[in-house]
Amino acid sequence: MTVYAIIGGTGLTQLEGLNIRQSLPLDTPYGAPSAEIQVGEYAGREVLFLARHGHPHRVAPHQVNYRANLWALKQAGAEAILAVNAVGGIHAAMGTGHFCVPHQVIDYTSGREHTYFADDLEYVTHIDFSYPYSEPLRERLIAALAAQGCAYSSHGVYACTQGPRLETVAEIARLERDGCDIVGMTGMPEAALARELGLDYACLALVVNPAAGKSTAVITMAQIEQALHDGMGLAKATLARVLMA
Ligand code: HPA
Numbered sequence: 352m353t354v355y356a357i358i359g360g361t362g363l364t365q366l367e368g369l370n371i372r373q374s375l376p377l378d379t380p381y382g383a384p385s386a387e388i389q390v391g392e393y394a395g396r397e398v399l400f401l402a403r404h405g406h407p408h409r410v411a412p413h414q415v416n417y418r419a420n421l422w423a424l425k426q427a428g429a430e431a432i433l434a435v436n437a438v439g440g441i442h443a444a445m446g447t448g449h450f451c452v453p454h455q456v457i458d459y460t461s462g463r464e465h466t467y468f469a470d471d472l473e474y475v476t477h478i479d480f481s482y483p484y485s486e487p488l489r490e491r492l493i494a495a496l497a498a499q500g501c502a503y504s505s506h507g508v509y510a511c512t513q514g515p516r517l518e519t520v521a522e523i524a525r526l527e528r529d530g531c532d533i534v535g536m537t538g539m540p541e542a543a544l545a546r547e548l549g550l551d552y553a554c555l556a557l558v559v560n561p562a563a564g565k566s567t568a569v570i571t572m573a574q575i576e577q578a579l580h581d582g583m584g585l586a587k588a589t590l591a592r593v594l595m596a
Pocket of ligand 1: 559
C-alpha cells in the first residue's frame with residue numbers, strides 16, 4: 352500500500368483526527384525540516400504529516416527549507432505527497448472557497464534552494480518536469496472533491512511567487528497573461544524536489560482571497576484567515592476520502 356504524506360500549509364499546521372503514534376525529529380543533509388514528522392493513523396490508514404511552515408506557523412514561504420522537508424518525508428518512508436496550499440484566485444472561476452487541483456505550475460520564485468542536484472556532482476541530472484504533478488494522484492484528489500460535493504476545478508495553472516508580500520495588480524495581470532489561474536507562494540520548489548526524489552506529488556489548493564486587482568477590496572489577513580477557517584474542514588475531509596479510496 353502506498354505510503355502517503357500530507358504537507359499542510361497555512362491553516363493546516365495540525366491534522367486534527369490524526370491519531371499520532373510517533374513524532375520524528377529528523378535531520379537531513381540539508382538541515383532540519385520545518386517541524387517533526389508526525390506518523391499516525393488518519394481515516395483508518397497510516398499516514399505521515401508535516402506542517403510546511405512549522406507548528407506553530409513560524410516559517411515564511413521563502414524561508415521554508417523545502418529540501419529538508421521533502422528529504423525527511425522520503426526518509427520517513429513517504430512515497431506519495433498530498434500538498435495543501437492556500438492560494439489567491441486569478442481566474443474568474445477561482446472564487447474564495449473554491450478548490451483547484453492544478454495540472455501545471457510556473458515558478459516565479461528566486462533565490463530558493465531548489466534542487467538536490469547541486470553539490471559534489473558526478474554528473475548533472477535534468478529531471479523531466481513537463482507534467483509537474485502526478486496524474487493518478489490528481490485524479491484521486493478530483494474524485495474526492497467530487498464525492499465531497501465541493502466547488503472545484505480539476506485543472507489550473509499555479510503561479511508560485513516569492514512572497515511574503517502579496518502581488519501588485521500589474522504582477523497579477525502579467526500572471527494572467529501568462530495563463531495562470533491561481534497564485535501562491537509555496538508550490539515551488541516543493542513539487543520539483545519531490546520529482547527529483549522520485550515521489551509522486553499533487554496539490555490541493557484552496558482559494559482564500561481574490562488575487563490583487565481581482566476585487567475592489569483590500570486583501571486583509573482577517574479575510575484570508577476566515578476563508579482558511581471555512582475551507583480547511585472540507586480540505587481535511589477531501590484528504591480523508593483520498594486515503595480511504
Ligand atoms: N498571492 C500569493 N499567495 C497567496 C495569496 C495571494 O493572493 N493568497 C494566499 N496565498
